[in-house]
Amino acid sequence: xxxxxxxxxxxxxxxxxxxxxxxxxxxxxxxxxxxxxxxxxxxxxxxxxxxxxxxxxxxxxxxxxxxxxxxxxxxxxxxxxxxxxxxxxxxxxx
Numbered sequence: 451x452x453x454x455x456x457x458x459x460x461x462x463x464x465x466x467x468x469x470x471x472x473x474x475x476x477x478x479x480x481x482x483x484x485x486x487x488x489x490x491x492x493x494x495x496x497x498x499x500x501x502x503x504x505x506x507x508x509x510x511x512x513x514x515x516x517x518x519x520x521x522x523x524x525x526x527x528x529x530x531x532x533x534x535x536x537x538x539x540x541x542x543x544x
Contacts (some may be wrong), residue, residue, distance in 0.1 A: 457472075487536065507534050
């Protein structure tokens with residue numbers, strides 16, 4: 451479960467705090483699950499207001515977010531080579 455206002459994830463009953471940037475990234479991904487989101491869109495939506503976009507900053511935040519999502523095997527952020535990233539959510543069997 452993701453609480454955007456509190457910037458927290460709850461995975462396996464554990465609460466994981468997110469930075470503001472991580473929470474904004476996850477919110478963008480969560481709004482388009484299982485769909486490719488272009489790098490340029492992520493960079494623009496996260497850093498446009500700051501006026502400076504550092505190329506590797508996105509990769510660093512994606513890496514940190516992946517580590518925080520790791521405890522849930524049904525959720526992962528994957529690279530779509532040459533395009534961007536995708537939040538893959540697999541259905542859990544009942």
